[in-house]
Amino acid sequence: MKIAVLAGDGIGKEVTAEALKVLQAVVPKTVVLEVSHAPIGGAGVEAAGDPLPAATLELARRSDAILFGAAGEPGDEKLPFDMRPGASLLRLRKALGLFANFRPAFLFPELADASSLKREIVDGLDLMILRELTGDLYFGEPRGVTPEDGERVGINTMRYSESEVRRIGHAAFRAARLRNRKVCSVDKANVLEAMQLWREVMTDVGKEYPDVELTHMFVDAAAMLLMRNPRQFDVIVTGNVFGDILSDAAAMLTGSIGMLPSGSLGSGTLGLYEPVHGTAPDIAGKDIANPLAAILSVEMMMRLSFDLPEAADRIRRAVSSVLAEGYRTADIYQPGTRKVGTREMGEAVLAAL
């Protein structure tokens, strides 16, 4: 089991360190675990003058799974795209062909009160957003800022081919079969031709999964219903841009983005696993950050890349039990619970394992 650890910037280093300990603790004794570290983001610029150093990409390619922390530095969007720490993640996703981004949003019952939604709306919430990750406005050409009629015009291209929609569609229906057999495809087919094609291909793919219910929803309605009645959803599949927005909104339903993992896969089993949160520069280096999202990313890794559901279940149970025991990092702290730092939370999970 070859794992590349790309901890990156900000709190990425701290949370990844805890997640790695958990990984080492759950991997079956019979497995030879090979862990390598490489710099990415601001750390990549420092080490090799490139946010995604060639050696880092090469290491990632040769791995079975990647544990990613966070990358980016405040204001780095002012740099050219290839030099931006925050863009290193996009380049890595694209280079490895990781087109399927699984972003679960679930609620630990212990944290139901942390949500800004009423308890009766979010209790028992457990949905999966599947976001297409290598297409859409993120990568479409032409793009850029060009002069036109004496002023500048900014352009990006939303672009989806049939085969791109088809493969993320299959991933969605397969995921739904392991859950509640419902797929909601989110688009804007009433306005955008690219999304009409999306809807058409999804409908077509759906015919191969007669046991899974397929519905379609416009993105504006989906944003509303996520707030109104999120438990009606099982798997939501959508494009890169809509998925970026909806998955963050869905994450917020659970009250703490510090709790949520994600996993990105391509056509094989190589996957990149990362917490949904970013670098959080304001709290970096202070042993304050919540490592549970990174730890739960290891759970996803066990499930999706290594087909080790028992190891995954052990992690989930350990996290549940530390929450039940009252351990809380600052972001999920509530009076009456026990406030701990990053390392202490990691130790608590290890102890529970």
Next chain:
Amino acid sequence: MKIAVLAGDGIGKEVTAEALKVLQAVVPKTVVLEVSHAPIGGAGVEAAGDPLPAATLELARRSDAILFGAAGEPGDEKLPFDMRPGASLLRLRKALGLFANFRPAFLFPELADASSLKREIVDGLDLMILRELTGDLYFGEPRGVTPEDGERVGINTMRYSESEVRRIGHAAFRAARLRNRKVCSVDKANVLEAMQLWREVMTDVGKEYPDVELTHMFVDAAAMLLMRNPRQFDVIVTGNVFGDILSDAAAMLTGSIGMLPSGSLGSGTLGLYEPVHGTAPDIAGKDIANPLAAILSVEMMMRLSFDLPEAADRIRRAVSSVLAEGYRTADIYQPGTRKVGTREMGEAVLAAL
């Protein structure tokens, strides 16, 4: 005062009828009110074979303000763009150059419990989303589905020119001056060049309004913060697509989309006013729909197109008082209140006026 009433389809007709009565009741005696009706959407197809008949567009152009209901028919996105009832609204916005879509999200204290968010999160909520309405992916060229390497590829173009961003920017800062002097510009400048230009121009426009605070936020973060802490916002200005999504999410914060009006303006005072909700075919013709969004659209019309703040205030007070008296349509009904139909709600507002 020349008003074009384009009631359209579904519940559009019912709610517009009530709003029109309110309009007639609040217009000052000294004003000559000229009301004309014209078909749009499915009604346009029926009357003239075109969802936006030439005569309807002509009437709209010659008016001082348009009271719009709702347009669209289930599944109409399968028709060619120009023949789609739902697209008639887009064509009308574009033809009249209505680039600034004002979508307030505010909470009547009487309805705080209707929100799916906790009361302490939404109490006193009052924000304005200003959505650019004639640019972006909605109208950008090239667009369409074309064959490429043996398969079909769907394409749309996100496109913003400096002058397009500048004019919506000015509208945002002017609106903020009448409110709490805070503008949050929402973009995706970390990924999209079109949005980098957006951010740059907004920053530039902001320099002309030193008394207004300008912040920038990525759209994914904005979607989260709208749920987490919506009262931190005053005016949010954003592009057409992000605005479509965020304004519906913001609408949902208030608990009933049946309560929310919107207004769209161009460079003059001609405005189009419409409820945020759609045609709701499932409840159309049943005297069930909530007319308050349409009625509050007349309030916006009085304020934005006619500079009649007193007439506007009267409408707002009348709506508050019928809510305080316990009148509720089905969508906002709660035990202990008095359930009424569309017409009865309209009559109650008239009585309160």
